[in-house]
Amino acid sequence: MKIWEQMWQKESAANYEDKDARLQRVLGVKDFLALGVGTIVSASIFTLPGVIAASHAGPGVVISFILAALVAGLIAFAYAEMASAMPFAGSAYSWINVLFGEFLGWLVGWALLAEYFIALAFVGAGLSANLRGLLAEFGLQVPKAFVTPIVDGGFGDLISIVSILMVTILLSRGVKNATRVELFLVIAKVFAILLFIVVGLTAFHASNLHPFIPQYDPSIKPGPYGGWQGIWAGVSGIFLSYIGFDAIAANSAEAKNPGKTMPRGILGSLLIAVVLFSAVSLVLVGMFKASAYAGNAEPVAWALRQAGHPVVAAIVAMIAVVGMLSALIGMSMAGSRLVYSFGRDGLLPKSLGHLNQAQLPNVGLWTVAIVAIVITAFFEFSQLAQLISAGTLFAFIFVALGIYRLRPREGHDLTDPAFKMPLYPILPMVAALFALFVLLGLGIDAKLMMLGWFVLGLIVYFAYGMKHKIRESR
Template sequence: MGIWQRMSRREDAANYEDRDAKLQRVLGVKDFLALGVGTIVSASIFTLPGVIAAGHAGPAVIISFIAAAIVAGLIAFAYAEMAAAMPFAGSAYSWINVLFGEFFGWIAGWALLAEYFIALAFVGSGLSANLRGLLTELGVQIPTVFATPILSGGFGDVIAVGAILLVTTLLSRGVKNASRVEIFLVLAKIFAIVLFLLVGLTAFQTKNLHPFIPAYDATIKPGPFGGWQGIWAGVSGIFLSYIGFDSIAANSAEAKNPGKTMPRGILGSLLIAVVLFSAVSIVLVGMFKYTRYANNAEPVAWALRMIGHPIVAAVVGAIAVVGMLSALIGMSMAGSRLIYSFGRDGLLPKQLGKLNAKHLPNVGLWSLTAVAVLISEFFEFSQLAQLISAGTLVAFIFVSLGIYRLRPREGRDLTDPAFKMPLYPILPAIAALSAFGVLMGLGIDAKVMMLGWFVLGVVIYFVYGIKHSIMNDERITR
């Protein structure tokens, strides 16, 4: 068999159904709503509105959030149809494997793997920063050396590592128990957000919204700042906030009645997140001039303290810290299922695709944790944050275009789902082009790191994956 035939061989969906059969279908709509909202509404809702306003868009940060949500919504339509038609572990990796072939599935999955590795470290570091800020207000000072990456001369972010390990231990004991904790954490986080909005509105001043779209200023670094350039840069920076719906799709093999559960969970969680992000953004920039949020790691708590509500700031800060655990739960679940899928198919060592006695992919879970811990120990998460968006956007382009391969097979060799992406065949193309536009708006550093990550992925595939693929022992399907 030639190299191209091996790269483009497509997995039979029935094989995925058989391999994933031991995963327990115990998650319902409320579980997936909590999983999605908990992952999307993570550390970023308490930081990014201020960061993007000060660094790129000014009060027009609300436009950036809404524009990013529209792009994410278009892709979420594609995700909802894919997950309903092919409820397999691994989300985009498994779907693209079935629709386009093994190599393309590997590239999509490899892109998502960067998201989960870095996002875990990102949220863990955000949790650490907010907890240290809260403790400082209470008179407790954590030595800087215990929150500084090893490459910067410290001992690593000890709090971030502890949070990641705590969540991994919880998940290793069972998905249903983790889901109950997730629901509680999400409700607590929503309470904190609503409390901030109610108190923040008492200090809202419309003068802080002028000019709503600041003039473009090329002298502000790293920029771009102001005008449509700043708004679009804000979209690219914000987009990482909305990518959490992939965490729902990655767990579709554990969904009850996935044809209904998956679309409701994906689209419902995104809608809730958009409302919360937009509300926090407009209230935050209305409380103080957007320039006040420059280099501010905890703008929400800071704004509350500055208007004379230190107790409310402490309550919101404490709930925000605990609530960030919900994002770690969602990303750990999704990332471990992706690694399990790679091992299941032989593209990474098959031990990663093993389930334990409770039918949980704990080898994949602890492998994900080990890499995330190393990242948080050695690197500044801000250096790698945009790589989360970069890798995920590539996978999103694959999924959007995959609808063209999926639709002709629905009702034939694949399930004919109750939910379908509207305005076919126009909307899938618009979704793919929108994702590509956001990708182009990322900084050059993110694009270079993304290219390096993909080169590494291609090397691993040709050195290991193509030789050990389980399809080497199966009938090749086309």
């Protein structure tokens, strides 16, 4: 087979159905809602509203969150239809393989791989920072060497490393037990958020919301600050918060009745998330002027303490730290299923696609954990977090456009799903264009890092993946 033909050869949906049939279909709507809310409403809800308000949007941060949710919602419609029609492990990677061919599938999967490797380390670091902040309130200090990257002379962020290991061990014993823990953590986290909202409203001052959209001020750094420029910059910064529904889709091969559970899990968790994010943002900027949160790593707890509620601040901070484990569970599950999918197809070593006696992809699970631990141990990777949004937006564009390839095949060689993206054929293009818009709004550093990551991916694909791809006979 010629190289060009190999690159654009489409995977058979029947092959994926046969291979993924070994995975246990044990997850229901409640499990996916917990997984989605736990992943989307992670550390960012306790930090991003204040950060974006101070650096970009002022009180208009609420608009930024709603606009980001609208863009994410359009993509979520496409995800819901895709996951219903093709409930395969690996989400967008597998879908694009079936609809567009091997090469684009690899690029989309490679982009998502960066998301999960870095996001896992990113959330682990966020958990570590919040735990250290909480301990400091009680006069306890973690030795700096234990949270400093090895390249800077420390031992790595040991709190983050231990957290990732704990979640990996939990997941290695089965997803059903892990989702039970996830549900408990999500309930606790939502309680903490509602507690902040209720107590925060007692210190709410409407005057702090004026002007709701500050005048554009190019002198404020990092900016842009104010005006619709600041609102849109806030959307690009916030979008990272809403990408957790990919973690739901990545586990669709383990869904009971995916035609119903996937749309409800994906769209339901996103709806819950946008309500919580918008409410926290509004209360936060109503308690104090947006500028007060500049450089503040824990705006929610800080606002409560400044308003005279130190006990509530400690409770919220404590639950927030524990609740971040839910995001680690979601990212670990989704990342391991993506790595399993690469191994299943032979684009990466076949051992990554191995299932143990309990039909769990634990080789993929530990691979994701080890890479995340290496990142958090050796590197100061805060800038790498931009790769999460860049790579995921790239995948989102192709998922939205993939609806045009999916519809003609539904009811023929692919399942005709009960849920379909509304306003076809207009909405898929609108979703793709909005995702492209947000991608172009990212900083030049994010775009350059994405380009470098794709160059590395092309080297891996042509040097290894193309030669070892498992090609089923038709």
